[in-house]
Amino acid sequence: MDHQERDRAEAFERRRAELARRPLTSAALIKLEYIPVPEPLAPFITTFFHFTCDEQLISDLRPASAGLLIFFLRGHGELFVRDGTIDASHPASLVTPLSAAAPILVDGPWHVFGAAISPLGWGALTAGLSAAEHANRLLDAGSVIDPSLTKFAHDLAARYNATGDTPGLSGDEMAELASAVLQPLLRPVPAAHVRLIGIVAEWLGGALSPMVEDLASRSPYSPRQLQRLVDQYFGLPPKQLARKYRALRAAALLGHPDTPPDQIAAVEEQFYDQSHMIRELRLFAGRTPARLGAPDAPVLSALLDLRNFQEVSPSFAALPDGFGA
CATH class of the missing domain: 2.60.120.10 (Jelly Rolls)
Structure with missing residues (x-):
């Protein structure tokens, strides 16, 4: 240095x-x-x-x-x-x-x-x-x-x-x-790329912890091409993208006072243990589970609002069916 x-x-x-x-x-x-x-x-x-x-x-x-x-x-x-x-x-x-x-x-x-x-x-x-x-x-x-x-x-x-x-x-x-x-x-985006973005959006919205193998099976591209294109439009390769949105959607659900106990339990099951969940939420959401919803980070709270995963259309990381209701 x-x-x-x-x-x-x-x-x-x-x-x-x-x-x-x-x-x-x-x-x-x-x-x-x-x-x-x-x-x-x-x-x-x-x-x-x-x-x-x-x-x-x-x-x-x-x-x-x-x-x-x-x-x-x-x-x-x-x-x-x-x-x-x-x-x-x-x-x-x-x-x-x-x-x-x-x-x-x-x-x-x-x-x-x-x-x-x-x-x-x-x-x-x-x-x-x-x-x-x-x-x-x-x-x-x-x-x-x-x-x-x-x-x-x-x-x-x-x-x-x-x-x-x-x-x-x-x-x-x-x-x-x-x-x-x-x-x-707005510049034109290749039609094949538009279709892939839609496939990735559906994949992200299909589960709290979407599997990369599932995305690969839906994609017309080779694994290397798929990683490059997901990187290009989403900023992370598929595995890391799934990890990021698992944490962000978990933070949105855990930080909402009306999330029912069965959904909280389902969120917790997405992580190996409590310490793993704490590390992931701190990395991607900037908060531990105990601090979610605290009133001292309004920008963070606004961007993790459940509405961002429910009501903003078209959403590219929507909550899976049955969550956030």
Whole structure:
């Protein structure tokens, strides 16, 4: 390790230690609104959202979920990745698919409008970039997707802040504006890849712990081709993808107060033992089972909300039939 790398690693450890000591932001201080996506965009974006918090410093966690396109209206932040990378936000930010939960720290007030991107949306917006090769990053969407997104982010923020503290645009108005900008940026995805994304989505939704052999039997591709394409659109190979969504859906079910005992028992059976479940949930969801649903991580709680696995359509990691009802 050279001098610069050592300094960077030491700086990261100092920031991470500072972050660990800082209490997470209370859910009572945060507002989150989900906005439906117009039908033509629905295969590519699962939902729009408008998130606001007027605290001066916001500390939270982002679970290992799919990609997000975020327009910063107020505030700026950093994403802390396990490999020592600290990525700063951009006016138009692309949070790529994460393979592990990651802390976030934001200088507020923090107001953003964003879009949750499906695997098909990743391929269409990035012109086929590998989600695995670009995973675990907070990137400039203007560079990765299209420069027009940077201009749109500045224009959106200007209109949003034109009336002072009171937002000058509603969530619905921003959704309409964003839809008009994003629709022309969608590139064609090969039809065979679209079919494979659908096969993977059905496979993920078929069981809490889907078997890779089951996916291989449904796929028209060789094992090597299958791994490469799942990596490209989902950010992880099939085995790790199943592991990630087992943990995220387990966290959603265990953290919901109305999950019945038989479903909780079924979730627990997906893991070798209690310590295995704790390790997996901590890695992918950023929480141990005992801390799920706690009020001090509202970003994490929102992204692990059961509705994300039940009601967002089309879902690519839906709960299997009989769960979450």
